[in-house]
Amino acid sequence: MIHPDTLKKFQAxxxxxxxxxxxxxxxAVVPQGAIFQALQVLRDDCGxxxxxxITCVDYLNYRxxxxxxxxxxxxxxxxxxxxxxxRVFLNEPxxxxxxxxxxxxxxxxxxxxVWDMFGIRFDGHPDLRRILMPDEFAAFPxxxxxxxxxxxxxxxxxxxxxxxx
Amino acid sequence: xxxxxxxxxxxxxxxxxxxxxxxxxxxxxxxxTHTTLRIVLKLDGERVVEAIPDIGYxxxxxxxxxxxxxxxxxxTVTDRMNYISPMANNVAWHGAVEKLLxxxxxxxxxxxxxxxxxxxxxxxxxxxNGAAGLDTGAFTFFLYAFNRREDIYDxxxxxxxxxxxxxxxxxxxxxxxxxxxxxxxxRTFVRTFPKxxxxxxxxxxxxxxxxxxxKGVGMLSKAEATNRSATxxxxxxxxxxxxxxxxxxxxxxxxxxxxxxxxxxxDCYARYLVRMAEMRESLKIVExxxxxxxxxxxxxxxxxxxxxxxxxxxxxxxxxxxxxFELAMSNRGFETPHEESYAAIESPNGELGFYVAGDxxxxxxxxxxxxxxxxxxxxxxxxxxxxxxxxxVAVLGSLNIIAAELDR
Numbered sequence: 001m002i003h004p005d006t007l008k009k010f011q012a013x014x015x016x017x018x019x020x021x022x023x024x025x026x027x028a029v030v031p032q033g034a035i036f037q038a039l040q041v042l043r044d045d046c047g048x049x050x051x052x053x054i055t056c057v058d059y060l061n062y063r064x065x066x067x068x069x070x071x072x073x074x075x076x077x078x079x080x081x082x083x084x085x086x087r088v089f090l091n092e093p094x095x096x097x098x099x100x101x102x103x104x105x106x107x108x109x110x111x112x113x114v115w116d117m118f119g120i121r122f123d124g125h126p127d128l129r130r131i132l133m134p135d136e137f138a139a140f141p142x143x144x145x146x147x148x149x150x151x152x153x154x155x156x157x158x159x160x161x162x163x164x165x
Numbered sequence: 166x167x168x169x170x171x172x173x174x175x176x177x178x179x180x181x182x183x184x185x186x187x188x189x190x191x192x193x194x195x196x197x198t199h200t201t202l203r204i205v206l207k208l209d210g211e212r213v214v215e216a217i218p219d220i221g222y223x224x225x226x227x228x229x230x231x232x233x234x235x236x237x238x239x240x241t242v243t244d245r246m247n248y249i250s251p252m253a254n255n256v257a258w259h260g261a262v263e264k265l266l267x268x269x270x271x272x273x274x275x276x277x278x279x280x281x282x283x284x285x286x287x288x289x290x291x292x293x294n295g296a297a298g299l300d301t302g303a304f305t306f307f308l309y310a311f312n313r314r315e316d317i318y319d320x321x322x323x324x325x326x327x328x329x330x331x332x333x334x335x336x337x338x339x340x341x342x343x344x345x346x347x348x349x350x351x352r353t354f355v356r357t358f359p360k361x362x363x364x365x366x367x368x369x370x371x372x373x374x375x376x377x378x379x380k381g382v383g384m385l386s387k388a389e390a391t392n393r394s395a396t397x398x399x400x401x402x403x404x405x406x407x408x409x410x411x412x413x414x415x416x417x418x419x420x421x422x423x424x425x426x427x428x429x430x431x432d433c434y435a436r437y438l439v440r441m442a443e444m445r446e447s448l449k450i451v452e453x454x455x456x457x458x459x460x461x462x463x464x465x466x467x468x469x470x471x472x473x474x475x476x477x478x479x480x481x482x483x484x485x486x487x488x489x490f491e492l493a494m495s496n497r498g499f500e501t502p503h504e505e506s507y508a509a510i511e512s513p514n515g516e517l518g519f520y521v522a523g524d525x526x527x528x529x530x531x532x533x534x535x536x537x538x539x540x541x542x543x544x545x546x547x548x549x550x551x552x553x554x555x556x557x558v559a560v561l562g563s564l565n566i567i568a569a570e571l572d573r
Contacts, residue, residue, distance in 0.1 A: 022504050022505075022506055023264055023265075023267060023504075023506055025506055025507065027505075049391050049392075050391055050394060050396075050407075051394050052394065052396075052509070052516065052518070052535065053394075053507075053518065053520070053533075053535040053540075055520055055533040055535075057505065057522050057530070057531045057533075058531075061524075062522075062524060062530060063503060063524065063525070064503070072505075072507075072520065074507055074518075074520070074535070078391055078405055078406075078407045081407075081412040081413060083413075085507060104392055104393070104394065105389075105392050105393045106392065106393040106394030106395075106540060106543065107394075108543060109539065109540070109542075109543040110394075110540075113539075117228075131220065131221060132220065132221040132224040132572055132573075133221065133224065134221070141226065141229060142228060142229060148229060148230075148232075148233055
């Protein structure tokens with residue numbers, strides 16, 4: 001839930017923001033180019049000091065979906081208890097957004113996980129490596145075109161012997 | 166994710182004057198990590214210069230599985246995320262699903278969910294504090310804690326048949342209603358547990374060894390806690406007064422009288438104290454809930470088309486029979502809106518939320534878990550920098566990292 005004044009302030013600062021409501025939850029869709037500025041305004045002027053989570057949804061098989069990926073920033077305020085979901089839609093081949101690490105240190109591992117699972121690049125991230133999957137893993141497993149049982153990557157991973165470890 | 170040697174060598178190359186530093190592997194199989202995680206340490210003598218966490222050893226693709234199991238089946242997977250407090254995970258998962266579906270639970274179900282979630286919190290805090298005591302040398306304390314965890318397992322066993330992986334919740338209700346044995350066991354627990362807490366506090370609160378090992382270790386300031394997305398007891402021990410049970414009262418938490426426990430210390434000792442205090446508050450909630458347990462049905466009605474109707478209803482009414490058939494057939498199920506929503510609960514470890522996207526079928530299109538352990542483990546490198554090697558176990562113990570939830 002977000003206070004209407006906070007939402008107005010946000011919409012006045014960032015152009016092209018569309019908002020919607022679902023079950024007392026406010027979602028704002030921000031254009032890809034304005035995401036960093038939007039997050040900065042939300043943190044500094046609107047009081048959203050807590051980045052709850054960054055996640056992503058792959059809309060490959062989703063009915064009526066126009067865009068391929070939806071990146072979701074879940075924001076909350078520790079003082080006023082407002083919440084806002086900020087979404088950015090991304091399409092191939094332009095799969096990158098500015099990193100939110102300069103604003104929230106906590107974004108570091110969240111962005112690494114999104115990169116690991118969906119292959120979305122975060123420009124300016126200090127350490128954008130895979131975090132859950134091995135470095136040698138070539139695919140992005142949470143994309144919808146990746147099968148549940150994998151493509152046999154595990155068989156190609158190098159065997160670590162005691163002498164080499 | 167195994168760290169490639171090149172990543173370490175690259176940093177070593179630019180600091181050639183620091184070649185006196187030792188590199189030490191902590192884990193992945195180390196008794197004090199409690200679970201499977203690895204930390205690559207750079208040590209100056211015994212002092213930690215840098216700690217590079219390396220996780221992913223237990224990655225099992227839970228979120229991918231969530232896109233292939235239906236809303237009721239996936240609850241078994243949530244059990245295995247934070248296996249110290251599986252009840253809280255069940256409540257979080259089905260809370261998120263019910264928010265997506267727009268289901269309002271029955272009062273009895275809300276109260277029962279509160280009771281099991283708070284018992285899970287006590288169980289989790291007992292393990293966390295007990296293990297923190299064990300790691301810092303207090304073995305008796307650990308036994309006191311584990312003795313009472315056994316009672317909580319007994320309570321869970323009497324209400325749902327499983328001790329460890331409960332899978333107690335269902336969409337729109339619970340697997341079983343509470344029985345008199347469960348209520349009696351909870352009452353006994355509520356009556357006897359304060360004595361244990363007193364004993365535990367006497368053992369450790371002023372214990373010279375424990376206080377020396379935890380006070381001033383693993384500092385986390387209030388600003389940093391918020392900036393690094395810390396939630397739950399870890400944020401509250403740093404002075405952040407955020408508790409979803411008070412701030413966004415879900416289930417029936419608005420009915421109960423309890424306090425939010427905070428501290429300004431920000432160190433391992435403050436986190437220990439906050440957890441000890443939270444157990445007392447949880448016990449207060451359990452007591453109020455069990456004494457004022459509302460009567461009535463535990464599942465939502467068959468008009469919601471999500472919860473299985475009772476057997477009597479199935480065998481004697483046509484609506485019950487149709488509803489049972491619709492839910493039990495694998496190609497029927499219930500319908501979900503084409504929407505996405507996020508719902509979180511205050512789990513023992515912090516904010517545990519699920520971001521669920523529905524696509525019309527009864528299988529989630531996306532089931533993202535916001536794991537508190539994952540977010541909190543990212544704090545670890547900054548908290549341990551400059552401390553001694555032996556402080557690692559104290560800090561890890563106070564963060565309560567559960568690797569199954571960390572890697573999912």
